[in-house]
Amino acid sequence: MPKNSKGREVAEVVPGKCIGCQLCIGECPTNVITMEDGVAVIEAEGCIGCGKCVDVCPVEGAILFEKQRKKKAPKAAVACPIEEYKGVAVFIEVQNGRGAEVSWELMGKARELAQKLDTRVFGFLPGYNIKSVAKEAIAYGCDIVYTLDDPLLETYLSKVYGKALAHLCQQVKPDILLLGATPLGRDVSSVVATQLGTGLTADCTGLDIDPECRLLMMTRPTFGGSIMATILCRNHRPQMSTVRPRVMKLPEKDMQRRGEIKKLGFEAARDSLPQVLEFIPRTAEAGEVDITRAPVLVVVGKGACDSKSLPMLEELAHLLGGTIACSRAVIEAGLLPYPRQVGQTGKTVAPKIYIGVGVSGAVQHLVGIQGSDKIIAINTDSQAPLMQIADYAIVGDYQQVVPRLIEGIKVRTEKEASKG
Amino acid sequence: MHIVCCVKQVPDTTQVKIDPETNTLIRAGVESICNPYDLVAVEAAVQLVERYTGRVTVISMGPPQAESALRECLSIGANEAILLSDRAFAGADTLATSYTLSQAITKINAAEPVDLIICGKQAIDGDTAQTGPGIATWMGYTQLTYVSEIIGIENGNITVRREIEGGCEVIQGRLPAMLTAELELASIRYATLPELIRALRYEVKVWGAKDINAAPEKLGLKGSPTSVREIFAPPVRGGGISFDAKEKKEQAVEDFLGALFTKEKTLMEEILIKASYAQE
Numbered sequence: 142m143p144k145n146s147k148g149r150e151v152a153e154v155v156p157g158k159c160i161g162c163q164l165c166i167g168e169c170p171t172n173v174i175t176m177e178d179g180v181a182v183i184e185a186e187g188c189i190g191c192g193k194c195v196d197v198c199p200v201e202g203a204i205l206f207e208k209q210r211k212k213k214a215p216k217a218a219v220a221c222p223i224e225e226y227k228g229v230a231v232f233i234e235v236q237n238g239r240g241a242e243v244s245w246e247l248m249g250k251a252r253e254l255a256q257k258l259d260t261r262v263f264g265f266l267p268g269y270n271i272k273s274v275a276k277e278a279i280a281y282g283c284d285i286v287y288t289l290d291d292p293l294l295e296t297y298l299s300k301v302y303g304k305a306l307a308h309l310c311q312q313v314k315p316d317i318l319l320l321g322a323t324p325l326g327r328d329v330s331s332v333v334a335t336q337l338g339t340g341l342t343a344d345c346t347g348l349d350i351d352p353e354c355r356l357l358m359m360t361r362p363t364f365g366g367s368i369m370a371t372i373l374c375r376n377h378r379p380q381m382s383t384v385r386p387r388v389m390k391l392p393e394k395d396m397q398r399r400g401e402i403k404k405l406g407f408e409a410a411r412d413s414l415p416q417v418l419e420f421i422p423r424t425a426e427a428g429e430v431d432i433t434r435a436p437v438l439v440v441v442g443k444g445a446c447d448s449k450s451l452p453m454l455e456e457l458a459h460l461l462g463g464t465i466a467c468s469r470a471v472i473e474a475g476l477l478p479y480p481r482q483v484g485q486t487g488k489t490v491a492p493k494i495y496i497g498v499g500v501s502g503a504v505q506h507l508v509g510i511q512g513s514d515k516i517i518a519i520n521t522d523s524q525a526p527l528m529q530i531a532d533y534a535i536v537g538d539y540q541q542v543v544p545r546l547i548e549g550i551k552v553r554t555e556k557e558a559s560k561g
Numbered sequence: 562m563h564i565v566c567c568v569k570q571v572p573d574t575t576q577v578k579i580d581p582e583t584n585t586l587i588r589a590g591v592e593s594i595c596n597p598y599d600l601v602a603v604e605a606a607v608q609l610v611e612r613y614t615g616r617v618t619v620i621s622m623g624p625p626q627a628e629s630a631l632r633e634c635l636s637i638g639a640n641e642a643i644l645l646s647d648r649a650f651a652g653a654d655t656l657a658t659s660y661t662l663s664q665a666i667t668k669i670n671a672a673e674p675v676d677l678i679i680c681g682k683q684a685i686d687g688d689t690a691q692t693g694p695g696i697a698t699w700m701g702y703t704q705l706t707y708v709s710e711i712i713g714i715e716n717g718n719i720t721v722r723r724e725i726e727g728g729c730e731v732i733q734g735r736l737p738a739m740l741t742a743e744l745e746l747a748s749i750r751y752a753t754l755p756e757l758i759r760a761l762r763y764e765v766k767v768w769g770a771k772d773i774n775a776a777p778e779k780l781g782l783k784g785s786p787t788s789v790r791e792i793f794a795p796p797v798r799g800g801g802i803s804f805d806a807k808e809k810k811e812q813a814v815e816d817f818l819g820a821l822f823t824k825e826k827t828l829m830e831e832i833l834i835k836a837s838y839a840q841e
């Protein structure tokens with residue numbers, strides 16, 4: 142226990158744990174906390190050992206202070222009778238008349254959470270002509286699908302969908318609500334959370350139930366992916382979380398599964414709503430492939446960012462039935478368009494095989510490839526972070542390695558073909 | 562036309578790292594910058610004012626140091642800058658942040674009606690596009706996120722192009738509206754010397770909780786439903802086999818393929834079969 146020269150027990154910040162939120166600074170009655178290099182520092186001589194900084198610090202263990210004091214329970218802003226809220230709900234997004242894959246991925250996660258909480262899984266399905274989607278929801282693990290079927294819900298409008306989902310939450314009162322972090326899911330989740338005055342944790346990479354307090358533990362990268370934070374929503378319901386596509390595993394579909402479909406009524410203001418004048422689909426011809434769906438990705442990094450090498454890398458991808466993706470450095474260099482970017486500010490991918498060519502493996506890149514089955518890395522630097530985590534690391538210049546790889550794979554493809 | 566832009570000061574996250582030995586944060590010399598998406602929002606607002614006349618007010622919630630982010634915005638053409646800074650704001654999550662910002666906008670609106678709010682689509686330090694829609698909801702404004710082009714403003718309607726799943730849409734909505742900006746929305750100009758000097762000399766107004774008439778229980782940590790329970794280093798995958806193609810060259814690549822096709826036999830067969838179908 143640190144003491145200052147006056148013999149007083151003082152508080153001490155653990156630099157590695159402090160997230161630099163600056164909350165303690167506002168609390169300290171003697172103003173002895175300052176920020177240095179992004180973390181709080183307590184000047185021991187001026188500290189009176191009141192412990193107020195410890196109470197306010199959101200990170201357990203970020204401030205060392207051993208003098209025993211009763212920690213005040215955090216006050217809930219608006220107490221909401223939590224026991225009333227039960228069940229794990231998933232917002233089912235409709236894309237081109239079908240359920241979005243991410244909604245089914247979340248359905249799998251919802252089942253797992255519901256099992257731990259010993260409760261049921263609900264599907265929240267606003268849309269128009271959505272019967273078949275509701276049936277699919279049951280096959281993917283939903284116990285009760287609540288549908289709002291209305292022509293007004295055919296095209297997405299923030300206001301209308303926000304109201305529809307908030308309405309469903311008020312009626313059904315789920316304990317947890319999960320949404321896919323698609324453009325639509327992000328847009329609507331925030332509207333709903335604000336309307337209901339509840340917490341929302343975006344882009345979670347892990348969801349679990351705390352066995353003791355039975356709260357949803359929402360884990361997500363923060364500070365640009367350099368660290369992970371586990372977030373709780375203690376006193377407000379539903380506990381809302383968005384998850385990106387491909388982060389959770391798609392569950393098996395079981396057409397024999399039984400469930401209920403309940404149609405609810407819905408009233409929405411129809412005046413002064415925005416109007417969609419035109420929809421311009423992105424087409425494959427426009428050079429935009431969906432890199433999240435390719436079984437094999439050849440990921441171009443700064444170390445292979447050269448227009449002359451691109452055909453060779455494309456050939457490698459092609460041989461394996463895959464496609465080209467890249468790191469942000471390559472986007473910045475203008476070699477490939479943004480939809481090809483993998484990583485925190487790009488897409489999360491989970492191919493069967495990821496081949497990184499001249500990719501160093503910055504944290505922001507790595508958070509986007511965690512779900513890959515096998516990672517292969519080609520780099521001149523054996524110490525590059527991606528090389529450290531790769532299942533297969535090839536140390537060498539890609540200009541020499543890749544042509545040999547192509548040759549070797551061609552030989553094997555022919556062998557495979559001659560087998561029949 | 563009066564446009565309000567909400568900007569955030571963020572740490573330059575490229576510099577935040579984890580020490581692999583001790584699993585702690587290394588943040589020596591982390592610089593703070595104005596979130597790049599927010600600068601695009603300000604640039605787009607300034608361009609609209611150049612097209613239709615009007616004024617741009619930028620606001621930011623943060624510690625006193627966040628003033629420098631506001632000066633960056635002034636240097637590219639924003640007219641006014643207000644910093645929302647108060648101990649009571651500290652520890653705010655998105656709900657409390659969007660409440661605080663919308664209280665400030667309500668006050669600005671009372672003095673000079675606000676037609677448009679533009680926010681960046683996300684912050685590079687981990688925030689994900691939640692604040693803008695939150696503000697639109699508190700204010701009851703038309704919400705248009707992921708805007709990549711502002712096509713025009715006419716008769717109290719704004720028409721924009723939005724980037725959505727599978728394509729983009731052209732959508733028209735009533736003003737007042739809240740937009741969130743994609744990076745393509747505008748390319749940020751270089752500040753001229755006179756603008757830089759004006760930005761440096763400008764006296765940024767500072768508003769606290771009382772100035773914006775905020776309900777104390779909705780602010781900062783108290784007004785935030787979510788709280789951090791713990792932080793830790795990202796999980797790492799264990800390493801695998803390494804092949805040194807520097808020395809033995811040819812042989813190493815062959816060794817690698819040998820290992821790959823032996824260890825992942827079924828996977829590789831499946832992949833080659835699928836690939837050969839795709840090529841036909």
Ligand SMILES: Cc1cc2nc3c(=O)[nH]c(=O)nc-3n(C[C@H](O)[C@H](O)[C@H](O)COP(=O)(O)OP(=O)(O)OC[C@H]3O[C@@H](n4cnc5c(N)ncnc54)[C@H](O)[C@@H]3O)c2cc1C
Nearest residue numbers: 365442443444468469470484485486487499501505521539
């Ligand atoms: C907020 C934030 C978000 C970000 N989001 C993303 C994101 O979503 N996705 C992303 O990818 N990045 C993202 N970044 C950027 C990220 O931090 C890295 O800068 C980037 O991923 C580096 O790309 P790279 O690995 O291609 O380049 P570098 O780090 O420059 O690595 C190049 C590698 O190539 C190797 N090399 C050089 N020559 C050869 C050769 N001849 N043969 C083989 N190897 C060679 C080098 O040894 C080196 O390891 C983000 C950054 C920030 C701050």
Ligand code: SF4
Nearest residue numbers: 169188189191192194
């Ligand atoms: S224990 Fe009290 S006096 Fe010491 S740093 Fe913390 S808040 Fe300040």
Ligand code: SF4
Nearest residue numbers: 159160162163165198
């Ligand atoms: S409250 Fe805790 S996490 Fe926040 S700055 Fe202070 S010590 Fe760091």
